[in-house]
Amino acid sequence: MNLTYLFDPAHWDFSTGSIPQLIVSHLWYVLLALVLGTIIALPVGLFIGHTGRGSFIAINAGNAGRSLPTLGLLMLMVTLLGLGLLPVLIALTVLVIPPILTSAYAGLRTLDHSVVDAARGVGMRPMQVLFRVELPMALPVLMSGFRSAALQVVATATVAASVGLGGLGRLLIDGLAVNDYSRVLAGAIVVAVLAVLLDLILALAQRWIVSPGVRASK
């Protein structure tokens, strides 16, 4: 294994194309896709889970999402919209939606129904039932969906480089173009480390936001 590229201090300044700079742009795509995907998928998943209406959407979204090739979608978007951040963002967001939507739906559907019934019975309005009871109880399932979405998008955000954008995909594509396998390896390692770190942070966040009462009964 040739780690010279990874450990060369020259690649760790903050100049254009340096590893830290690529990490920042990589995380930027990840963040945008997660935020966008959550904004779209979470309300839909919660609505379907809360009302039980449109379950087929939640189930099919999961299956469709897994079978859609991100690279293919990206190329299609570039053809339709031209180069730029937008097609990348669309392709990554499409990747993020299924796990979040499915887990929001599943999290609500698998709740102990008698607790939801009690929530209505003590006089909560529908939105209070959703946000004060259903959502906190479904949080462990929801968070596992979000974490799997985050892992996938960290790995897949490398496609941005294939349409001329930044991100850690640059190390892979440029490395391959000039047969610099040390650079390819550096890209792969940094992506992997980033994925592990992100999951760790999300796991900590999960401990923090999920009630111990729900954790204990799992």
Place this chain on the structure above:
Amino acid sequence: MITFDDVVKVYPGGGTAVDHVSLELPTGKLTVLVGPSGCGKTTSLRMINRMISPTSGRVLIDGKDIAGQDEALLRRGIGYVIQNAGLFPHRTVLDNVATVPVLLGKTRREARTAALGLLERVGLSEEFAKRYPAQLSGGQQQRVGVARALAADPPVMLMDEPFSAVDPVVREQLHREFLRLQQDLGKTIAMVTHDIDEAIKLGDVVAIFRQGGVLAQVATPQELLVAPADDFVAEFVGRDRGIRSLSFDTAAELPVAALPDDLVLDEAGRPSGWRSGSQVLPTGGTFTSSDSLRLVTDLAITSPVGTAVRVNGDGKADGVVRHHDLADYLAARRAS
């Protein structure tokens, strides 16, 4: 007062769950809805807080039709206890109890302070306040369920099989505590159970439902035992209803005979046994005039000489009842 006015519930695709029920649940009393499984008890109960709406007929609370009222506001004014408590697993015991006051606009702090007092009322010490429901036994969860229902001090409480999921020993204890609580609070309570013994023990009024959601009889527990409306009620109430009905009458009017020679007394005049040849047999217990006829009957049957001993407030023997005299008394009482 809760009034069912010719209420019918037909589930779409199902049969008739509640069939032309008219019923009044008196203010400040505990009315038990009892009957075999599937006879419409839960459906009836849930029509009181609009968790279910009637197909026809009206439900009124203190004369006001609930149909026009805001559902959530109505429910906040009605305590609701269900089987297995239905506690919110993500909230501490304290926050579970504080739920309704917070919904009603109390600050979290005020609601928690009040909740702490309520926990004590239902027999849970402060150490339980910070626990989560999963860390409680079934009986403890049920107490929290009752505290949560009482938190906003609603005049009306609905309880659906509140004591069914706990074991008999805990149930006994919860019954005792609950009756004591109700004596203090005097809520208007509708309670569902399938257990006729529980109904007779707890209810001021018992409404017996039969299959198909039809009311079979509404009566006090004693009336049910003494005068069941029909064979269904008689059978449902059970075979030993004769002896059980004696629980409701005291021995105050029961005539006693003078103390016989074979009753052994100690220096203070307290009965200590029956002389039988050279032996002294135990009396097996005594009664006072405020005890039930059921206890007297039991003592007379189990006494070695077929005689129950009455004592006064100091424990001094002041009369006896022989079992054949008791039988005559009960026969005369029934005839009147």
